[in-house]
Amino acid sequence: MNENEKSSQPLSSREVAPNVPRHRPPIKIMALVLGLVVIASIFVLSKTDRRSIKAYINIPELNETQIAGRAIFNSTCAKCHGIDGTGDTKIGPPLMHPYHRKGSLSDERFLKVIRQGTPEDKWKYGHMPAQIDVSDDDAKKILSFFNALREVNKMGN
Numbered sequence: 001m002n003e004n005e006k007s008s009q010p011l012s013s014r015e016v017a018p019n020v021p022r023h024r025p026p027i028k029i030m031a032l033v034l035g036l037v038v039i040a041s042i043f044v045l046s047k048t049d050r051r052s053i054k055a056y057i058n059i060p061e062l063n064e065t066q067i068a069g070r071a072i073f074n075s076t077c078a079k080c081h082g083i084d085g086t087g088d089t090k091i092g093p094p095l096m097h098p099y100h101r102k103g104s105l106s107d108e109r110f111l112k113v114i115r116q117g118t119p120e121d122k123w124k125y126g127h128m129p130a131q132i133d134v135s136d137d138d139a140k141k142i143l144s145f146f147n148a149l150r151e152v153n154k155m156g157n
């Protein structure tokens, strides 16, 4: 069939009956869309607690162990806790925060959290998964770096 033959086809029944309203306003679809917008807004608003918090810190001079710890931290933990624990992500808190001063977060607790993870507790970022790729030895290096940071940033007690 060529183009000319196509256009000479009879008109459809809708086209020959002009009194039939062609477009009713799609009330149901509009209501559905509006409902979805309202639900999406509520969802977004309920997540506004998950804002990123940025800490400003000083970096002390580091020894070899602490330099190694810093590298492991920044390749493994920083995606959630920010570079050098300064936060500024939406998926984890800054570690350089008064909640994590030495008096509130012991060395033992720090190592345990790396090994086992921790449920959502002090923050609104969800839980922290166990860091199974971090060996005990590497965890101690991270801790050594973290303690050096705590010391110079008035979080050492």
Ligand code: HEC
Binding pocket: 073, 076, 077, 078, 079, 080, 081, 091, 092, 093, 095, 100, 105, 109, 110, 113, 114, 118, 119, 120, 121, 122, 123, 124, 125, 126, 127, 128, 129, 131, 134, 142
């Ligand atoms: C997938 C994201 C993610 C990764 C990766 C991650 N964490 Fe976390 N971490 C979290 C979240 C979320 C919390 C907050 C839990 C809460 O609400 O108390 C947290 C909390 C912590 C805490 C505080 C625990 C407490 O008792 O208050 C420490 C310490 C910590 N993380 C260390 C680390 C270290 C070290 C690494 C890397 C080896 C790491 N995290 C990797 C998400 C992460």
